[in-house]
Amino acid sequence: MKARQLALEQLKDLKVVVTGGAGFIGSHLVSKLLDLGNQVTAVDSFLHGNKLELPKNSRHLSLCQGDIRDYDFIRSALAGQDLVFHLAAVVGVEYTQMSPLEVLDVEIQGTANVLKAAAAHNIKRFVAASSSEVYGDSPVVMDEEQPMSPRSTYAIAKLAGEAYCEAFYQSHGLEYTCLRYFNVYGPRQDERFVIPSFVNRVLSGEPIIIYGDGRQTRDFTFIDDAVVMTLLAAQNPEAKCQRINIGTGRMVTINELADLIVKIIDARDTAKPEHVNYDRKRPQAVEVFNRRAGVARARRLLQYTPGTTLVSGIKKYLDWRGQK
Ligand SMILES: NC(=O)c1ccc[n+]([C@@H]2O[C@H](COP(=O)([O-])OP(=O)(O)OC[C@H]3O[C@@H](n4cnc5c(N)ncnc54)[C@H](O)[C@@H]3O)[C@@H](O)[C@H]2O)c1
Numbered sequence: 001m002k003a004r005q006l007a008l009e010q011l012k013d014l015k016v017v018v019t020g021g022a023g024f025i026g027s028h029l030v031s032k033l034l035d036l037g038n039q040v041t042a043v044d045s046f047l048h049g050n051k052l053e054l055p056k057n058s059r060h061l062s063l064c065q066g067d068i069r070d071y072d073f074i075r076s077a078l079a080g081q082d083l084v085f086h087l088a089a090v091v092g093v094e095y096t097q098m099s100p101l102e103v104l105d106v107e108i109q110g111t112a113n114v115l116k117a118a119a120a121h122n123i124k125r126f127v128a129a130s131s132s133e134v135y136g137d138s139p140v141v142m143d144e145e146q147p148m149s150p151r152s153t154y155a156i157a158k159l160a161g162e163a164y165c166e167a168f169y170q171s172h173g174l175e176y177t178c179l180r181y182f183n184v185y186g187p188r189q190d191e192r193f194v195i196p197s198f199v200n201r202v203l204s205g206e207p208i209i210i211y212g213d214g215r216q217t218r219d220f221t222f223i224d225d226a227v228v229m230t231l232l233a234a235q236n237p238e239a240k241c242q243r244i245n246i247g248t249g250r251m252v253t254i255n256e257l258a259d260l261i262v263k264i265i266d267a268r269d270t271a272k273p274e275h276v277n278y279d280r281k282r283p284q285a286v287e288v289f290n291r292r293a294g295v296a297r298a299r300r301l302l303q304y305t306p307g308t309t310l311v312s313g314i315k316k317y318l319d320w321r322g323q324k
Pocket of ligand 1: 019020021022023024025026043044045046047048049066067068069086087088089090091106110129130131132180181182183184185
């Protein structure tokens with residue numbers, strides 16, 4: 001614990017940019033960086049609003065509203081900075097299915113712009129958000145070295161983003177780390193995502209809606225663990241030019257998740273979940289059925305094991321909702 005705190009404190013003198021800084025993961029990352037004492041610039045187009053929850057007049061935070069597809073904008077936002085966390089992206093299965101060109105544009109053109117600006121300003125480390133989606137379906141645990149078989153535009157775009165990072169390292173020496181997040185959840189997450197949407201249904205007395213038979217598995221990572229791992233990836237020289245899974249190595253089925261949420265909320269009268277067919281907005285063809293992170297690389301390089309259980313993470317999420 002003390003060693004981890006010391007590792008994180010090594011970052012505290014750096015000037016940091018977080019693209020997607022007003023989003024779910026980005027806003028938590030910004031809060032943690034401010035707690036550590038960093039000077040932080042949050043870049044965001046506010047596509048889905050602003051999730052930053054900060055004390056007013058936070059002196060160490062600059063907010064830059066703009067689009068990463070605008071090179072001049074991002075180049076000026078990165079001037080004089082040391083470290084970039086690149087999280088801005090178009091997310092969510094339904095939205096990304098309906099807007100594939102926007103997904104490609106933001107992920108490919110946007111990421112290329114942020115990398116180009118980072119190289120121009122001699123940024124020390126570039127940490128990019130990738131996704132477990134790059135693996136496609138996997139019969140067992142997803143390890144970083146296994147063949148990729150992305151199934152959706154979003155997954156292909158994320159893989160292209162990773163390839164761009166490697167290309168900029170080769171051509172400009174820009175050191176990067178790509179983090180493949182596995183279903184991060186917690187306070188501030190949009191209600192379109194699985195845990196917030198199940199909680200909503202239960203709290204409003206409606207049955208949970210599950211696509212397919214509910215036997216698909218997911219590896220849920222609580223936001224605080226994901227944020228610490230993200231920071232450790234930036235700090236640790238061993239993580240340079242690596243792709244690293246950010247997950248727990250534990251999986252649950254969607255049916256089990258639904259039961260767990262009903263039990264934690266103690267809503268015994270809730271109707272049984274409704275299983276519905278996949279549809280145009282959520283096609284079965286892009287569903288990744290088995291998802292469980294291989295965590296050996298994260299343990300070795302980041303020396304961190306996510307400690308929040310799914311039960312305690314869901315309780316923390318409910319506490320946050322209760323305070324809203
Ligand atoms: N949350 C997860 O479970 C998860 C899983 C895998 C990967 N990821 C990746 O992690 C990153 C953060 O995800 P999140 O869950 O916080 O999503 P989010 O939607 O809450 O945050 C993304 C932010 O990017 C901003 N953005 C979108 N397009 C932009 C543009 N063109 N210019 C500037 N800003 C733009 C949005 O306004 C938003 O605030 C994303 O890259 C996502 O693909 C997240």
